[in-house]
Amino acid sequence: MTNREFEYVGTRPVRHDGVDKVTGRAAYGADVSLPGLLHGAVLRSPHAHARIVSIDTSAAEALPGVQAVVTARDIPPNSAKVLLGGEAALDLGDMSDCMLARDKVLYNGHAVAAVAATSLDIAREAANRIEVVYDVLPPVTGIDQAIAPGAPQLHQSFANNVANRMEFKRGDVERGFGEADVVIEREFRTPMVHQGYIEPHACVARYGQDGRLTVWCTTQGPFVVRDACAGILGVDAAKVKVIPTEIGGGFGGKIVVYLEPLAAVLSRKANRPVKMVMSRDEVFRASGPTSGSKVRLKVGAKRDGTLVAARASLWYEAGAYRGSPAGAGAMCLLAPYRIPNFVIEAYDVVVNKPKVAAYRAPGSPMALFATESVVDEIARELGMDPIELRLRNASVEGDRAPYGPVYGPIGLKQVLEAARSHPHWKAPLGANQGRGVACGFWFNAGMQSSATVTLNLDGSAAVLTGNPDIGGTRVAQAQMVAEELGIPVERVRPSVADTDTAGHTDVTGGSRVCYATGMAVIQAAGDVRDQLRARAAQIWKVDIASVRWKAGRAIPPSGNGSHQPLTVAELAAQMPHTGGPIVGRASLNAPMAGPGFGAHICDLEVDRETGRSTVVRYTAIQDVGKAVHPSFVEGQMQGGAAQGIGWALNEEYIFDAGGVMENPGFLDYRMPVASDLPMIDTVIVEVANPLHPYGVRGVGEVPIVPPLGAVANAMRDATGIRFTELPLSPPRVLSALLHTESPNQSAIRIPQSAMS
Amino acid sequence: MMSKLHVETTINGQPVEFLCTGSETLLDALRNTIGLTGTKEGCATGDCGACSVILNGRLVPSCLVLAPEAQGQSVTTIEGIAEGERLHPLQQKFLEHAALQCGICTPGLIVAAKALLDAKPSPSEEETRYWLAGNLCRCTGYEKIIRAVLDAARAGSAAL
Amino acid sequence: MAVVHFPSGWTEHTGGIEEITIDAPRVDELMAALAQRFPGLIAILEQSAVAIDGQVYHHARYQTLRQDSEVHLLPAISGG
Numbered sequence: 001m002t003n004r005e006f007e008y009v010g011t012r013p014v015r016h017d018g019v020d021k022v023t024g025r026a027a028y029g030a031d032v033s034l035p036g037l038l039h040g041a042v043l044r045s046p047h048a049h050a051r052i053v054s055i056d057t058s059a060a061e062a063l064p065g066v067q068a069v070v071t072a073r074d075i076p077p078n079s080a081k082v083l084l085g086g087e088a089a090l091d092l093g094d095m096s097d098c099m100l101a102r103d104k105v106l107y108n109g110h111a112v113a114a115v116a117a118t119s120l121d122i123a124r125e126a127a128n129r130i131e132v133v134y135d136v137l138p139p140v141t142g143i144d145q146a147i148a149p150g151a152p153q154l155h156q157s158f159a160n161n162v163a164n165r166m167e168f169k170r171g172d173v174e175r176g177f178g179e180a181d182v183v184i185e186r187e188f189r190t191p192m193v194h195q196g197y198i199e200p201h202a203c204v205a206r207y208g209q210d211g212r213l214t215v216w217c218t219t220q221g222p223f224v225v226r227d228a229c230a231g232i233l234g235v236d237a238a239k240v241k242v243i244p245t246e247i248g249g250g251f252g253g254k255i256v257v258y259l260e261p262l263a264a265v266l267s268r269k270a271n272r273p274v275k276m277v278m279s280r281d282e283v284f285r286a287s288g289p290t291s292g293s294k295v296r297l298k299v300g301a302k303r304d305g306t307l308v309a310a311r312a313s314l315w316y317e318a319g320a321y322r323g324s325p326a327g328a329g330a331m332c333l334l335a336p337y338r339i340p341n342f343v344i345e346a347y348d349v350v351v352n353k354p355k356v357a358a359y360r361a362p363g364s365p366m367a368l369f370a371t372e373s374v375v376d377e378i379a380r381e382l383g384m385d386p387i388e389l390r391l392r393n394a395s396v397e398g399d400r401a402p403y404g405p406v407y408g409p410i411g412l413k414q415v416l417e418a419a420r421s422h423p424h425w426k427a428p429l430g431a432n433q434g435r436g437v438a439c440g441f442w443f444n445a446g447m448q449s450s451a452t453v454t455l456n457l458d459g460s461a462a463v464l465t466g467n468p469d470i471g472g473t474r475v476a477q478a479q480m481v482a483e484e485l486g487i488p489v490e491r492v493r494p495s496v497a498d499t500d501t502a503g504h505t506d507v508t509g510g511s512r513v514c515y516a517t518g519m520a521v522i523q524a525a526g527d528v529r530d531q532l533r534a535r536a537a538q539i540w541k542v543d544i545a546s547v548r549w550k551a552g553r554a555i556p557p558s559g560n561g562s563h564q565p566l567t568v569a570e571l572a573a574q575m576p577h578t579g580g581p582i583v584g585r586a587s588l589n590a591p592m593a594g595p596g597f598g599a600h601i602c603d604l605e606v607d608r609e610t611g612r613s614t615v616v617r618y619t620a621i622q623d624v625g626k627a628v629h630p631s632f633v634e635g636q637m638q639g640g641a642a643q644g645i646g647w648a649l650n651e652e653y654i655f656d657a658g659g660v661m662e663n664p665g666f667l668d669y670r671m672p673v674a675s676d677l678p679m680i681d682t683v684i685v686e687v688a689n690p691l692h693p694y695g696v697r698g699v700g701e702v703p704i705v706p707p708l709g710a711v712a713n714a715m716r717d718a719t720g721i722r723f724t725e726l727p728l729s730p731p732r733v734l735s736a737l738l739h740t741e742s743p744n745q746s747a748i749r750i751p752q753s754a755m756s
Numbered sequence: 757m758m759s760k761l762h763v764e765t766t767i768n769g770q771p772v773e774f775l776c777t778g779s780e781t782l783l784d785a786l787r788n789t790i791g792l793t794g795t796k797e798g799c800a801t802g803d804c805g806a807c808s809v810i811l812n813g814r815l816v817p818s819c820l821v822l823a824p825e826a827q828g829q830s831v832t833t834i835e836g837i838a839e840g841e842r843l844h845p846l847q848q849k850f851l852e853h854a855a856l857q858c859g860i861c862t863p864g865l866i867v868a869a870k871a872l873l874d875a876k877p878s879p880s881e882e883e884t885r886y887w888l889a890g891n892l893c894r895c896t897g898y899e900k901i902i903r904a905v906l907d908a909a910r911a912g913s914a915a916l
Numbered sequence: 917m918a919v920v921h922f923p924s925g926w927t928e929h930t931g932g933i934e935e936i937t938i939d940a941p942r943v944d945e946l947m948a949a950l951a952q953r954f955p956g957l958i959a960i961l962e963q964s965a966v967a968i969d970g971q972v973y974h975h976a977r978y979q980t981l982r983q984d985s986e987v988h989l990l991p992a993i994s995g996g
Contacts, residue, residue: 014851021859022847024794024834028860031793166991167925169934195996196894198798198806199860248796248860249894252996280799327991345925358996404921404988405967445994447974471857471895510995592965592972631854635896639857642897666803666892674898675882675889691971701995 007551008482009694012631013489015475017246026246029202029218030277037204038067038116040259040266040276041123043130044286045105045112048139048352048659049152052103052112052132059129060115065122068269069130071113072102075265076234092231094321098355099232099262105134106154106320107354108660109285111258116266116274139352139659143294143315146351154320154350163322164348166330168402176309176341180300184377188370189725190708191652192292192317195359196643196671199248200283205263206273213240213267215260220250220468221507226499228257229264243498244468247508251643252358253288255507284664288357289653291316291324293366297333299374305384305392307339307375314346314367319355324348325363328443331403332364332705333371335441336412336597337393342402352659358509361442361701365644365708369726372438372709377722386437386713387420390599401595411623411687412439412597418683419599424619433605433616436713440598440622440705444698445510446590450503451520453481453528453584457576459569460491463524465517466505468496471639471700472632473513477521479628480694484525486552487568503587511698514628515689516590522693527584532571535578539566593698594689598622600641600706604714611734613715615645619681620706625689625697637703638680644707646672650727670729765826767792768836776823783807785823786833794834794863798892805891808864808871809833815871817890834863837870845908846870855904857895865891869905878909918946918985926989929956943968943976946987965992 020026057069078093101110113130117123140146140154146161154161177183203217213233219225222242230237247254259276267274278287293316300309312333316324330346379386394412401407419425419437429435452464463481467473474494482489505517529549536554537544546557554571556563575582603617620637627633650670654662663669688695708726716722721736760775767790774789783800786792786809795818798806802817809818810832811825837844846866849855856862865888872879872887879887884905885898893901917939924934936953940946943966951958966976967988973979974992981987 012854015854017859018851018856019843019847021856021862022843022850022866023838024792024863026859027793028796030797031787165925167923169924196892197858197860198804198892198894199796199858200798246860247858249858250996251894255996277797280801280804328993331991331993343924358994360996362996403923403990405972405986405990406970408970442995443972443993446972447994472854507994512995589973589975629854631900632857635854635857635900638897638899639895640897643894665801666799667801671892671894672897673889673892674885674902677885677898679881679902680897680899 006483008479008489009628010630011479012629013475013479015472016478016494017469017474028199028246028248032204032216032245034204034206034273036272038118038270038272038274039120039123040114040116040263040274041120041127042111042282043113043127045101045108045110047105047134047136048108048141049137050105050134051137052101052105053135054133055113056131057113059131060126063122063126063129065118066115066126067118067272068116068266069113070265070269072100074269075100075232078232092228095228095257096232098321099258107352109282109354110320111286114262114266116270141352141655141659143292143317143349143351146349147315154352161350162347163318163350166327166346168330168344169342171341173309173311173341173343177300179302179308181303182378182381183298183300184374184381185298186374186724188295188297188373190293190366190369191726192289192353193647193651193653194284194289194669195251195253197249197251197253200278200280201254201259201287202277203260203263204273204275205260205267207264207267211235211239213264215240215242215264216245217242217260218245218247218254220247220254220470220509222466222468222499223504224255224507225257225260229261232261233264241498241500244496247468247470250470250509251360252362252509255509256288256357258287280666281664284669285661286354288355290359290362291318291356291366293317295366295370297370297374299378301378301382303382305382305389307337307393308341310334310339310342312344315349316346316363317353317356318348318350319353320350321355322348322350324356329363329367332441333367334402335595336395336439338395338399360640360643360704364440364442364705365647368438368440368705369708369712373712373722373724376436376713376716387416387425390439391416408594409687409690410595410597411685414685414687415597415599415621415623418621418685419601422601422619422621422683424601424617424681429603430605432608432718433603434714434716434718435601435603436710436717437599437601438706438709438713440702442511442596442701442705444515444593444596445512446516446592447506447510447512448589449505449517449520450587451517451524451585453524455528455572455575455582457572459487459567459572460493461485461487462493462495463521464495464497464502465521466497466499466502467508467513467517470508471636472629473508476514476628476632477518480518480521481525484522484529485568511596511700512593515593515692515696515698516588518696519590519692520586520588523586524584527586528582531582531584532568535571535574536566538578539574591691594625594691596623596697596699596702598702598706600710602707602710602714604711604718606715606718606733608737611730611737613649613728613733615677617678619683620703621683621685622699622702623685623687623697624699625692626686626695627684628694628696630684633684633699634682636699637682640700640703641680641707642672642677644704645677645711648708648711648726648728650729652727761824763824763827765828766830768832778824780823781819782809782821782823782826783818786818792833792835796860796863805868806861806864808867808891810867810871815868832867834867837866844870845911846905849904849908849911853900853904853907855896855900861891861893865893865901873909873912878913881906917983918981918987920946920950920987920989922989926957926960929960930954941981943979943981946981963992964989
């Protein structure tokens with residue numbers, strides 16, 4: 001498999017949906033319109049924590065143009081039915097309560113009521129006329145406050161606001177630390193941050209008198225939306241059809257459901273289609289950012305650099321309902337290293353903030369920020385090159401992952417060696433510049449996928465899957481069909497289907513599309529190929545077992561000199577005569593892909609007068625198994641790196657004492673812009689994943705993990721200061737620079753309150 | 757109910773007339789009334805650039821322009837960048853360089869980049885990055901976008 | 917005989933046991949044996965992923981086990 005010569009896989013064809021996207025023709029969620037459309041608006045809680053005493057919707061209902069008003073009373077009460085869909089199974093009861101608060105509001109922005117009206121202005125005006133009486137409760141706005149004795153409790157079902165505790169252990173940590181010559185212990189904090197997709201959540205729902213619901217929406221998972229709507233509304237899945245539009249970014253934030261069942265209920269009440277689009281303010285306050293975290297990590301090493309022991313405690317904010325990626329964080333924390341003795345505990349902590357959703361390798365960036373910072377400190381303490389130290393301890397095939405199973409083929413060593421030999425690693429640094437390196441890890445999901453490949457009479461083909469195309473997966477699927485059938489990529493039309501026309505497919509996310517859906521596509525194309533061989537066998541009157549296939553042609557058995565090979569087009573033209581249409585299909589439930597590892601090198605220049613940092617050079621190296629379309633693989637690496645850089649340098653949710661977000665806009669929630677970044681070099685390493693026919697491992701999530709550590713390590717190198725709290729924004733950095741007498745001072749934590 | 761204003765304007769070289777309230781933005785009018793949905797709303801506060809259009813030769817965020825301000829003016833949107841079936845070099849280079857992943861920022865970026873190349877046909881990398889700093893992209897890290905714009909600039913000057 | 921490993925955090929439901937050998941040719945029979953032995957684990961088992969000889973499955977109920985399979989139970993993770 002690793003030596004296979006590819007004709008189309010590994011090339012860079014223009015994506016089939018590209019012209020639509022560069023001309024503005026492609027239709028995203030908010031671009032959908034229907035006759036008779038109503039517009040929906042949501043009334044949201046101004047309080048972070050309160051009991052709902054009463055809701056009076058009469059003034060809203062009386063406003064001309066208002067066609068429907070709904071509250072939680074209009075949603076059937078759900079017992080905690082569970083929908084598997086993420087690292088914490090999606091709880092329908094929680095999702096329903098999050099969508100429209102029933103008894104309590106648990107975060108500023110929590111939806112309380114919704115209105116459908118003939119214009120958006122009228123809907124918003126009506127929402128403002130709904131009178132809600134709240135019994136305001138003291139909010140819990142952070143981890144320390146949440147777990148402290150006597151803290152206000154968000155839910156009855158668990159104590160101390162801790163929804164879950166997980167633990168992973170190996171060996172004997174005390175004995176391990178006893179063998180260590182160097183022990184580093186630090187406490188790290190990262191803020192709540194948002195995926196930052198540029199397209200807000202948007203949908204149109206049309207509930208028919210026949211009880212059938214059609215939903216157009218921007219989503220990473222049309223089948224998740226379908227099952228969530230069916231579950232929350234209490235109807236058969238077959239009554240719900242979800243048509244995914246193009247999606248303007250997701251990164252995990254569009255796997256969960258906020259608007260669609262709400263729009264459906266409004267549509268049912270009003271008997272007209274309803275469109276709902278979140279404003280940017282609503283996206284920040286009321287969708288699903290990722291957890292703020294506190295990670296305490298202690299690592300011991302021998303003088304020769306061998307890591308011998310680690311002890312860690314992780315606290316992750318779940319937001320208003322349980323389900324942070326604390327468990328995933330605990331499992332990722334030590335994944336790059338072979339450490340024989342460790343204890344890792346992780347806590348899922350509820351706080352009065354929006355319920356967190358997945359964000360690209362959820363849980364891993366915060367954990368590896370801690371690990372890679374501590375490993376960097378150990379390297380400094382021992383006087384060792386940071387890459388050498390990592391290589392000395394790097395996990396390899398046959399090692400046991402910290403979460404239990406043994407690693408199959410993995411590429412961490414190859415990635416680190418590529419980093420060490422990259423010109424970036426040895427390039428000279430200028431004044432006030434520092435360099436950092438860090439690793440990243442993600443499991444890479446498998447899960448369920450279906451694919452259909454159909455053949456046209458002229459020998460062109462179509463491939464259909466249920467995965468919205470966030471970053472080039474359509475063209476990759478066309479490349480796979482081209483490869484399997486031996487026809488040019490331009491003769492394959494890839495499409496994203498809806499929930500009626502695609503077999504069940506799990507989300508576009510988890511770095512799984514080219515791996516799991518790709519496998520289904522390859523199998524479906526193989527099914528077509530087998531059917532073509534059968535047609536050739538029929539034409540030649542030979543046994544199908546004797547028909548070979550090479551380079552897009554059925555080859556007759558030797559000795560049959562009168563028969564010439566038949567191309568796909570020739571066989572396709574004969575379909576009606578040889579048995580009818582050819583449809584290839586496949587569906588599967590793939591095991592997890594095989595972990596991905598990356599290493600990034602970051603050069604940072606720090607302006608000592610303003611505290612502002614500039615990334616002056618950046619290299620991202622990653623094992624992807626096999627790059628089907630290298631341009632889009634590079635794009636994933638660069639995009640993930642940019643998000644991680646933003647997380648490290650500037651992004652954070654800023655809350656006031658009442659738990660209200662103060663920066664729900666792009667001006668003050670500062671994501672990287674073009675002038676913030678240099679060219680991001682990429683190096684693709686390919687250590688084949690044996691579970692996939694081409695070796696594909698998945699690429700999308702790993703690249704957000706290394707930047708937090710790489711940037712923090714570069715900052716340490718540039719300033720002499722070890723920052724343990726993100727973001728390394730100018731006020732924090734400047735304050736530390738001004739307070740530091742000597743460059744060798746150890747960890748400084750500046751409380752946010754001291755900086756304003 | 758507010759009575760509507762009648763606006764006559766030119767969009768992508770064509771005369772267009774529409775009705776709007778005094779508080780509607782040009783972005784609202786383009787998307788909801790005129791039916792040109794290529795221009796996107798990302799924030800409605802002028803911070804993301806997804807709504808970029810060219811108004812009388814000037815790059816503006818259409819979410820901060822009131823619809824009535826288009827009266828008698830000339831507007832270029834993403835739908836007007838290609839010449840019939842022939843893509844503009846920027847559009848071609850965006851495709852060749854894979855300078856888009858989800859594509860939501862692409863219309864705004866192409867309009868902004870066209871305004872750049874109209875003003876400065878051979879920008880440096882730094883000039884390009886600062887000109888495009890008003891257009892957020894969350895997917896690409898900007899790398900391939902910058903390469904595409906610089907390549908389009910080269911192609912443009914090579915054609916002269 | 918499959919050797920089954922649990923995350924150490926589950927041991928509050930297993931009386932401290934982190935590893936147990938169970939004779940079962942298939943995952944559903946293995947899970948039934950675990951549920952019978954450790955009733956406190958039932959809710960967790962329903963939502964956990966299963967790694968069999970290094971391959972991690974989210975839905976493993978009818979996966980077959982070899983005579984000496986190594987099984988790890990762990991939280992189900994997908995991603996974003």
